[in-house]
Amino acid sequence: MSAGKVTDGRIDVFIDGEKVRCPPGTNLIDLVEGMGKEIPHYCYHPKLSVSGNCRMCLVELGTPAMDRETGKPVLDEDGAPKIMYFPNPVIACATRLTSGMRVRTQSAKVRECREAVLEFLLINHPLDCPICDQAGECLLQEFATDYGRGYSRFIEKKVVKPKRTVLGPRVMLDDERCILCSRCVRFCQEVVEDDVLGFVDRGTYTTLTCYPGKQLENNYSLNTVDICPVGALTSRDFRFRMRVWFLKETPSICTESSVGVNTLVGSREGKVYRITPRRNDGVNDTWMSDSGRALYKRIEDENRLIDFRVNRLPVRPEDALSEALRRLQGDKVAFVGSGQSSVEEHFLFNCLSRAAGSVLNCLVSRTREGDGFLISNDANPNVRGALCLGFIDTLPEANLTGLAEKINRGEVDAVVVHNEDLTTAGIGRSLLEKVEVIYLGSHGNGASETASVVIPGLTVFEKSGTFINQQFRLQKFLQAVPGPPGVLDDLVTISRLLNLLGKDEGRLATPAAVWAVLSRRLKCFEGISFDTLPETGALLDGSAFRSLPFCEGPSLHFEPETGTVEARA
Amino acid sequence: MAVKILKRRPLSLLEKTYLPQILIGLKITLRNLFRPSVTLQYPEERPDIPEGYRGVPTLVKDANGREKCVACQLCEFVCPPRAIRITSRELETGGEDAHIEKAPDEFEIDMLRCIYCGYCQEVCPEEAIWLQDVFSISGYSREAMVFDKEKLYQLGGTLPDNHFKWDRKKAEEEAAKRH
Amino acid sequence: MDVFKILGITAKALVVVLVLLSLSNLAILAERKVSSWIQGRVGPNRTALPIIGAIPFLGAGLTRLGLFQPLADGLKLLLKEDPVPDHVNKFYYFLAPVAAFIPAVTAITVLPFGEIVRNGTPRPIVLADLDIGILFIFAVASLGVYGVILAGWASNSKYPFLGGIRASAQMISYELALGLSILPVFMWTNAPGSQAGLNLFAVVQGQEHFWNVFWMPVSALLFLVAIFAETNRLPFDMAESESELVSGFSTEYGSFKFGLFFLAEYAHIVVGSGVFTVLFLGGWRLPFIASYYSGGMTGAVLSVLVFCAKTFLVVFLFMWVRWTLPRFRYDQIMKLGWTVMLPLSLLNIIGYALFLAVWDGI
Numbered sequence A: 001m002s003a004g005k006v007t008d009g010r011i012d013v014f015i016d017g018e019k020v021r022c023p024p025g026t027n028l029i030d031l032v033e034g035m036g037k038e039i040p041h042y043c044y045h046p047k048l049s050v051s052g053n054c055r056m057c058l059v060e061l062g063t064p065a066m067d068r069e070t071g072k073p074v075l076d077e078d079g080a081p082k083i084m085y086f087p088n089p090v091i092a093c094a095t096r097l098t099s100g101m102r103v104r105t106q107s108a109k110v111r112e113c114r115e116a117v118l119e120f121l122l123i124n125h126p127l128d129c130p131i132c133d134q135a136g137e138c139l140l141q142e143f144a145t146d147y148g149r150g151y152s153r154f155i156e157k158k159v160v161k162p163k164r165t166v167l168g169p170r171v172m173l174d175d176e177r178c179i180l181c182s183r184c185v186r187f188c189q190e191v192v193e194d195d196v197l198g199f200v201d202r203g204t205y206t207t208l209t210c211y212p213g214k215q216l217e218n219n220y221s222l223n224t225v226d227i228c229p230v231g232a233l234t235s236r237d238f239r240f241r242m243r244v245w246f247l248k249e250t251p252s253i254c255t256e257s258s259v260g261v262n263t264l265v266g267s268r269e270g271k272v273y274r275i276t277p278r279r280n281d282g283v284n285d286t287w288m289s290d291s292g293r294a295l296y297k298r299i300e301d302e303n304r305l306i307d308f309r310v311n312r313l314p315v316r317p318e319d320a321l322s323e324a325l326r327r328l329q330g331d332k333v334a335f336v337g338s339g340q341s342s343v344e345e346h347f348l349f350n351c352l353s354r355a356a357g358s359v360l361n362c363l364v365s366r367t368r369e370g371d372g373f374l375i376s377n378d379a380n381p382n383v384r385g386a387l388c389l390g391f392i393d394t395l396p397e398a399n400l401t402g403l404a405e406k407i408n409r410g411e412v413d414a415v416v417v418h419n420e421d422l423t424t425a426g427i428g429r430s431l432l433e434k435v436e437v438i439y440l441g442s443h444g445n446g447a448s449e450t451a452s453v454v455i456p457g458l459t460v461f462e463k464s465g466t467f468i469n470q471q472f473r474l475q476k477f478l479q480a481v482p483g484p485p486g487v488l489d490d491l492v493t494i495s496r497l498l499n500l501l502g503k504d505e506g507r508l509a510t511p512a513a514v515w516a517v518l519s520r521r522l523k524c525f526e527g528i529s530f531d532t533l534p535e536t537g538a539l540l541d542g543s544a545f546r547s548l549p550f551c552e553g554p555s556l557h558f559e560p561e562t563g564t565v566e567a568r569a
Numbered sequence B: 001m002a003v004k005i006l007k008r009r010p011l012s013l014l015e016k017t018y019l020p021q022i023l024i025g026l027k028i029t030l031r032n033l034f035r036p037s038v039t040l041q042y043p044e045e046r047p048d049i050p051e052g053y054r055g056v057p058t059l060v061k062d063a064n065g066r067e068k069c070v071a072c073q074l075c076e077f078v079c080p081p082r083a084i085r086i087t088s089r090e091l092e093t094g095g096e097d098a099h100i101e102k103a104p105d106e107f108e109i110d111m112l113r114c115i116y117c118g119y120c121q122e123v124c125p126e127e128a129i130w131l132q133d134v135f136s137i138s139g140y141s142r143e144a145m146v147f148d149k150e151k152l153y154q155l156g157g158t159l160p161d162n163h164f165k166w167d168r169k170k171a172e173e174e175a176a177k178r179h
Numbered sequence C: 001m002d003v004f005k006i007l008g009i010t011a012k013a014l015v016v017v018l019v020l021l022s023l024s025n026l027a028i029l030a031e032r033k034v035s036s037w038i039q040g041r042v043g044p045n046r047t048a049l050p051i052i053g054a055i056p057f058l059g060a061g062l063t064r065l066g067l068f069q070p071l072a073d074g075l076k077l078l079l080k081e082d083p084v085p086d087h088v089n090k091f092y093y094f095l096a097p098v099a100a101f102i103p104a105v106t107a108i109t110v111l112p113f114g115e116i117v118r119n120g121t122p123r124p125i126v127l128a129d130l131d132i133g134i135l136f137i138f139a140v141a142s143l144g145v146y147g148v149i150l151a152g153w154a155s156n157s158k159y160p161f162l163g164g165i166r167a168s169a170q171m172i173s174y175e176l177a178l179g180l181s182i183l184p185v186f187m188w189t190n191a192p193g194s195q196a197g198l199n200l201f202a203v204v205q206g207q208e209h210f211w212n213v214f215w216m217p218v219s220a221l222l223f224l225v226a227i228f229a230e231t232n233r234l235p236f237d238m239a240e241s242e243s244e245l246v247s248g249f250s251t252e253y254g255s256f257k258f259g260l261f262f263l264a265e266y267a268h269i270v271v272g273s274g275v276f277t278v279l280f281l282g283g284w285r286l287p288f289i290a291s292y293y294s295g296g297m298t299g300a301v302l303s304v305l306v307f308c309a310k311t312f313l314v315v316f317l318f319m320w321v322r323w324t325l326p327r328f329r330y331d332q333i334m335k336l337g338w339t340v341m342l343p344l345s346l347l348n349i350i351g352y353a354l355f356l357a358v359w360d361g362i
């Protein structure tokens, strides 16, 4: 609605007497938020349609009076336009601004409205805050602190509604806490088009329910928990596990697919408890998939690698590194990188492959059917990083036939593998046994089992770095929790190996240091530094790779370059 | 700000010898010599613990023997030296207290860290944690000074509850079901 | 001299020294009790001996008074591990406590503490009735400071060192006033024609009717202050000043060696009090009662008891002052010593000389 009306001609509006310029038709709540102030609201959500049912956002609104005959503004004695205030407050969420509008967001009347609305919202609300998972990030709590009266005048019996209703495999509903804002209903209808939620009964008995015989089970169901302004919808995974005020939220990037969903990782004392989406209007808006939220469980996976091993025996880190070095010094070394590695790791890995005189660099592809929304067809989050750095110049393949051939012909006698399982990538165990494998990675797999040197690494939650998503958007993630004790950051490991090989790059063990070099060395990264990279990422010029047949189809905020889809087919 | 300089009164000759002052001091200490001592002979004599004394923090149960704490972790949050550690669990449906939904699985207070500030008692929305009259605790190791849930309930006992919030809630729920 | 006489004298000396040491020990207990009473506490009241402590009433009373405490303390100091820091000068480090202890107990030899009437002539009860008694006492007592200085220096660490330096400076400053302040006493005792000399017995005899303290209050006061300074007692405990110098000269000492220092300090106090009693409080005499100690042995015991009582009153004064006054600053002590005590004692002598001249003239 709004996008169509935005023109270059901006208008002047007055918020609490302060003059602001904005495009005509801007939503009042969004505008005020942009000013660093707040109009309390429940049902409005910037990415959903306006329903205007909670009435929390009432403000006083006035427009310049127009002379009906001339169509000119009426002026008062001072020559200023005369303002006609609406006799009753109006809801801000449904207000699109026009020129000269005046808004009072702090007047006594507005305050009174908010207090009244809040009192009504609270009459049937349970005294659940001590056991409610939303407590601490609950809009009802927040506005009750600002506008609540502190005690209840309601002496009748409260309406009792079902608690602990299972809505789906991941979502639990407490109907008593629901304030009937319908955000969840609209989300299901408008965003995922899985229309399963709705209200039944009337008046104070109105209850949110699932369509009989259906469940809220789509892969985006947990977004309803995020947008629910109160604690009515809770995540069954996170439920009662940790209070939100203990969580340290670290900006991160979801590794589920090449969409590069922006996330916040909530951790306390080195343990991750939940992952929530971070708003990025160019990538994922405010959504993320349920499957992406479960990825943190890999941190404590059973097959997590924590020991440095040589020939399956635990050794000291230095010994593992020198053993790795000995095998690197031969002249028949191949390198298998990973689409899950960060840009920085690709860079150093590439340096290492050059320093070791690699006979072959390759990457393993991970394609699958995406959902056209926030999961793309490519499960590798950073293939474009490897391309930009020149580690590979063709797209990754599912079967590393080239490597297999070279091994068969005896042209390769050592393979450095970063995080990939070669046994599922066309190189069987018998073939692997012909070469020495140096495995560097966070989790064990078929390759690590046959490897002669295993060096443990970190997961995305335990390190900092950058990914380049399908839009060629460079996005950064930061370390949320420390890695297992003794395990080195992959950057440190690779740069030490470089050091041992006598290369200068050996000192680049942090993303910031790597970027200081990258921005100088590579044209497409010019002017970028790790520390100043915006939270929303930076779009790079990917035109050099236009001819490559990338596998991604269209998804939210992404249209594949013309031609590539046919090329895929 | 105006600076006011106060002049010291010069000492008189007698005062300069300090002798009268010393004699006055001696008089005071002599008087004290004959005053009864204020020492409490501790292990035999015990102090009277006044109302509102902030002893060891303890967990209490209500009159029905139900554990009051619902593991909201506010005390853990507010505790300045971070002496409290709580892990919570969900109460199974069907049980007597199922309507409360949440309870502490483990509740530990490190008494070596606790500074007896009473914030936990003040913040607790369920009036479940109380600083009562226990003031003398000891242990042979650091671990022994980390009191677990069982020990805390043992120290806390039962305190009268004026609200019975959860019992009322249950009654309301059952009344609604009958309709 | 025959052997028996020597043995007899040795035995006598041993008894006196032992009594002095027990008194010092008692003084330590008294200090703890007095301080706690002044501060509204109860002081040591728990230590009990198994059998004596179990006697009804008496045992409980003794326990409450803390009378067994000195025993326990002494034993503890004896049995404790005796660490010797690496950095000390071993020889002097070991010498220092002895050097502090010996003078303290030696001074008692010439101090008369009673009289016995034999064949109608009163004789002093004393280990050695020296004609130059007071001189001997001063000479020996000021040796005590060597112990402190030695300890400070041998410890080879900064706080003891500072303590030692302060002690020596203080000692020099107050020794002058000490000596000068008692001259009037001997001027008075050595009236024209008498043969008293510097004998202490004669001083007591001279106070038959009236104690010197009433004749010469200024002398008494000066002497008292100087004695405080000499014994390193608060408000003059520069050598220790635990609030600035940890524990002053004895910081590096522990267990028995520390015990010796401690005992020496209190022996000093007891002897100092005794000297004050002899010089100014009439020794074992009570005012206006001329000579009632004529009755042989009984009189002798009585006189000793009276002397002890007076001495203990002075010891109490020491403690009383200690728990009343704060410590002086080092520069204040120096100033007091040189600009007040010294001139005042000189003036005092001149004043008395004039006074005696006029008196004798009458």
Ligand code: SF4
Pocket: A125, A126, A127, A128, A129, A130, A132, A133, A134, A135, A136, A138, A139, A140, A141, A177, A230, A231, A232
């Ligand atoms: S929804 Fe908000 S106000 Fe209601 S119980 Fe939960 S935290 Fe409290």
Ligand code: SF4
Pocket: A177, A178, A179, A180, A181, A182, A183, A184, A185, A208, A227, A228, A229, A230, A232, A233
């Ligand atoms: S469950 Fe939450 S989001 Fe849905 S209507 Fe109720 S309050 Fe709104």
Ligand code: SF4
Pocket: B057, B075, B078, B079, B080, B081, B082, B083, B084, B109, B113, B114, B115, B116, B117, B118, B119, B120, B121, B131
């Ligand atoms: S009394 Fe204070 S320090 Fe002790 S547990 Fe409670 S909040 Fe923590």
Ligand code: SF4
Pocket: A130, B068, B069, B070, B071, B072, B073, B074, B075, B076, B086, B120, B123, B124, B125, B126, B127, B128, B129
């Ligand atoms: S504040 Fe009270 S209810 Fe909450 S966890 Fe602590 S003791 Fe339990």
Ligand code: FES
Pocket: A040, A041, A042, A043, A044, A051, A052, A053, A054, A055, A056, A057, A058, A091, A092, A093, A094
């Ligand atoms: S936000 Fe405007 S009515 Fe709910």
